[in-house]
Amino acid sequence: MPELSHWRSGKLGGVGKCGRMDCVEEEWRTGRRGQLWGVQHRVEALSPEAWGAESKVLGLIVNWDDGLLEMVARLWLSLWGGGGVTARNNSLFSMHNAVTISNNRAGGEGGGLCFLKGTLADICSSSIQNNSASDGAGIAANMDAHVTCNNTLMQGNEARIYGGGISVKGxxxxxxxxxNVINNIAGMDGGALFLYASSEATVSNCTFAMNEGAQGGAIALLHHAKVAIFSHSTITTSRSTSHGGAISIIDLSLAVxxxxMFFNNRAEGYGGHVHLKSSNVMMTDCILQISRADLAGGAxxxxxxxxxxxxxxxxxxxxQLGAGLDLQHSTAVLKQVSLSRCLGAVEGGGGLVRANSSLEMIDxxxxxxxxxxxxAGSxxxxxxxxxxxxAYSGAGVYITSMPAFLDISNVVFEYGNSTIGGGIAMSIPLYDTPFLQDIRFVNNTATLGPCVFWLYEEDANFVEPECKNCSSTSIPIMATSGVRETVFSDGVDLSEVCISIRSGEAIAPPLSFIILDYYNASVTLIEEQDTQVVVYANDPAWVSGTFSENYVTDEGGVFDELVVHGDPGTTIRMVFRMQSSAEVIVNVSLRCGAPLPFLQA
Structure with missing residues (x-):
């Protein structure tokens, strides 16, 4: 059996504050700062009583029971750091086999364990519980420390500022x-893990649960941390009082x-699961389920x-905005991603692309x-x-400004339900190049535009759009609208306005148009005969005009010489919509010649 003097002098592997093996007994016992500087627990037998009264300054009682070493701290307060154990100056620290570090307090960093200045620490099959500190309540690593944890429980630790479970800096x-990193709290960032200042972290096969922080309920990767790699882990039931219910990533060169799995996380600000700012993030084979952000970016x-x-x-x-994904001044590429049952209370259930952001969605x-x-940029x-x-507008896609680049191709819009635009709703000028190609609309419904609704509120000429190889099983095929507002006098002349129909296939009648009055009732324009258009409505308004062909061929057809009649003084905001029973897409545009004097956006 080793002699107690060997343990005290460090000959069994204990490391003194100088980091050497030959520390004197007095240094080892007192540590000169009120805590043990280093522990190597290869010991066969040790009685707590052997330490005598001076053991109180160590803040530790060392027990030996059935071959397992347990270190239980007794609420020792360190005024600087390392409430339980501190190792520094290139020390080697190893803690294995059911060691428990608990109920320690540090005024600085490292309530349970504090590793500084090049220390190499190896922690395995141990528990770090119910410790408190300013930073890194469970473990603090700073100044080029290197820490490895395996099969370790970090639970119930609380940091006043950063890193309730672990803080890694410098x-x-x-x-x-x-x-398992469970039920830890940080007053500011990183309830479970805080990574900062050119540090790195690799996390695999871990569970982060029920952690809380102001930013990064479970994990905060902030301000020029180098690289963070997470794999085969779970982050669940965590809460942020600011941004990033599960994880907040700011100014990080790369996170992989x-x-x-992200499950049931919440942020009171942005990013229910994940919040990113000025960072580069790659996510592969991940599941993000059940999340909430009170402001934007539910997931x-x-x-x-x-x-x-x-x-x-x-x-x-x-x-409120962008339930699945909210992009601001960002670039995102999504491949083989499913966004399901996401609810944006205002806009963007699946996602919101705004502020010059660019999004690619493939498969x-x-x-x-x-x-x-x-x-958006593109x-x-x-x-x-x-x-x-x-959604209220654009159940599938809602575009409210013209991106520099827009391409929607080989896409299916199915069972969408909206007030405006069951498939796609747009409030932009029509493009002069095709951007809707190989689109299929299936069983979408909307008051305006069950497939596509086009809204453009300027007195400019409309460029007739092209839609290639598009089809629909919805009875209303496509709605392209010109929105105009005026106060009627009887018989408003629209002779310089025509509604043009264009299709890749011949479409037999009946065809119908709708003029929707935003302020009163909708009125319907139906082709009952080859040459006459009649309006049916709940009020006396009516439209007359001619149809140039008895059916629409691949060359198209035109309604022209239209005249709108209404009660004098009635205000109407006109929206034109076309529908057909044919199962092919039809492009419709309202084209203006010279701007009409009464047309005001």
């Missing part, structure tokens, strides 16, 4: 595997997240960032939550499906 790095919020998501499921996200599906586009959607979405 060129340090952390590798943590098969560990793979095979990770993911990205600002001034680059986001690449491949093979992911975003499900049941709720927010994606949106179920129960569409896409809203505002002031939008590309291909080989994707929007199913069962519901």
């Amino acid at each position: 060129l340090s790095n952390l590798s943590i595997t098969r560990s 997240i793979s095979n990770t 993911i919020h990205a600002r001034s960032s680059m986001l690449n998501i491949t093979r992911a499921d975003i499900h049941k996200a709720v927010s 994606c599906q949106c179920h129960g939550g569409g896409l809203a586009v505002q002031d 939008l590309l959607v291909s080989n994707s499906k929007f199913m069962g979405n519901s």
Whole structure:
């Protein structure tokens, strides 16, 4: 059996504050700062009583029971750091086999364990519980420390500022595997894990649960941390009082997240699961289920960032704006991503693309939550499906400003329900190049434009759009509108306005048009005969005109010489819509010659 003097002098592997093996007994016992500087627990037997009265300054009682070493701290307060254990100056620290560090307090960093200045620490099969500190209540690594945790429990630790469970700063790095980080709290950032200042972290096969922080309920990766890699882990039931219910990533050169589940996280600001700012993030084979952000980005919020998501499921996200995904000044590429049952209370159930952001969606599906586009730089959607979405405007896609680049091709819009635009709603000028290609609209419904609704409120000429190889099983085929507002005098002449119909196939009548009055009742324009258009309405308004052909051929057809009649003094805001029973898409545009004097946006 080793002699007690060997343990005290460090000959069994204990490391003194100088980091050498030959520390004197007095240094080892007192530590000169009121805590043990280093522990190597290879010891066969040790009685707590052998330490005598002076053991009180160590803040530790060392027990030996059935071959397992347990270190239980007795509420020792360190005025600087390392409430339980501190190792520094290139020390080697190892803690294995059911060691418990608990109930320690530090005025600075490292309530349970504090590793500084080049320390190499190896923690395995141990518990770090109920410690408190300013930063890193469970573990603090700073100044080029290197920490490895395996099969470790970090629970119930509380930091007043950063890193309730773990804080990693100052060129340090952390590798943590098969560990549980549960029920930790940070007053500011990183309820479970805080990574900062050129540090790195690798996390695999871990569970982060029931953690809370102001920013990054579970994890905060902030301000020039280098690289963070997460794999095969779960982040659940965490809460942020600011941004990033599960994880907040700010000013990070690269975060790689793979095979990770985000479940039931919430942020009171942005990003129910994930909040990004000025960062580069890659996500692969991830599941993001049940999240809420009170402001925007129910699942993911990205600002001034680059986001690449491949093979992911975003499900049941709720927010005011952009429930599934909210992009601001960001670029995102989504491949084989499913957005399902996402609810945007205002806009963008599946996603909101705004503020000069760019989005590419390839081989994606949106179920129960569409896409809203505002002031975007570019939008590309291909080989994707929007199913069962519901919104006031644009159940599938709602575009309110003209991106520099827009391409929607090989996309299915199915079972959308909206007031305006069951499939696509746009409030932009028509493009002079085709951007809707190989589109299929299936069983969408809307008051205006069950498939496509076009809204353009300027007195400019409309360029007739092209839509190639598009089809629909909805009876209303396509709605392209010109919105104009005027106060009627009897018999307003629209002779310089025509409604042009164009199709790749011949479409037999009946064809019908609708003029919707936003302020009163809708009036319907129906072709009953080859040469006459009659209006049916709840008020006396009516429209007359001629139809140039008895059916629409691939050359198109035109309604022209239209005259609108209404009660004098009646205000009407006219929206034109076309519908047909044919199962092919028809392009309709309202084209103005010279601007009419009464047409005002």
